[in-house]
Amino acid sequence: xxxxxxxxxxxxxxxxxxxxxxxxxxxxxxxxxxxxxxxxxxxxxxxxxxxxxxxxxxxxxxxxxxxxxxxxxxxxxxxxxxxxxxxxxxxxxxxxxxxxxxxxxxxxxxxxxxxxxxxxxxxxxxxxxxxxxxxxxxxxxxxxxxxxxxxxxxxxxxxxxxxxxxxxxxxxxxxxxxxxxxxxxxxxxxxxxxxxxxxxxxxxxxxxxxxxxxx
Numbered sequence: 589x590x591x592x593x594x595x596x597x598x599x600x601x602x603x604x605x606x607x608x609x610x611x612x613x614x615x616x617x618x619x620x621x622x623x624x625x626x627x628x629x630x631x632x633x634x635x636x637x638x639x640x641x642x643x644x645x646x647x648x649x650x651x652x653x654x655x656x657x658x659x660x661x662x663x664x665x666x667x668x669x670x671x672x673x674x675x676x677x678x679x680x681x682x683x684x685x686x687x688x689x690x691x692x693x694x695x696x697x698x699x700x701x702x703x704x705x706x707x708x709x710x711x712x713x714x715x716x717x718x719x720x721x722x723x724x725x726x727x728x729x730x731x732x733x734x735x736x737x738x739x740x741x742x743x744x745x746x747x748x749x750x751x752x753x754x755x756x757x758x759x760x761x762x763x764x765x766x767x768x769x770x771x772x773x774x775x776x777x778x779x780x781x782x783x784x785x786x787x788x789x790x791x792x793x794x795x796x797x798x799x800x801x802x803x
Contacts, residue, residue, distance in 0.1 A: 637705045638702075638800070639800050640798060641657065643655065643657070643698040645794055645795075646792060647793065649764040653731060654731075656690070657687065658687050660726065661686065662723045666681060668715065669717060686706055690727075722750070725743065725746075725749050727742055727743075727796060731764055738766050738772050738773070738774055739772070740763075742796055744796040755795070755796055756794070756795040757777065759777075761791065762790070
């Protein structure tokens, strides 16, 4: 399984604009693919900790042709086990973003399986065993298979995945299928309290939920 990187950004504030309620411009953050030079890690050939990951879209402005999921893993003890930088002597953060498949249940629902133990703890750099841990499961949806389309990105933190929780993000429909300059990412908002009640139907939601699958 190849690794890829998803850029992350803070949620964007909202501002009134004319007769509609819209978000500030989404981040122009191109997707970065590191499959040519993935981090040094060994994928677990027999993972045991399986979790169902469900994606539900509600009130969407149109169909999404691209629905992709990744699981982010980080090494918690990178300073003790990672490779030292030759100049600074520091150890960079060690992270890997592992894609996993989603199956379409309907136009608004997708389901897949991720493994919390997808990467093996090993001595990768000769400085001790690196301890990998799931950080977040994430989904990205686009209207078309076109990098110029807006990427609507939602994430479910590890504590929600491992604890069988869920999380909903709100996204402004005006960025569908793309923002004016293209190639942008919208990370949505958790709440709509700042949005007038009569403008809240201008948003759609992505809800992520997970629960452990019995062995």
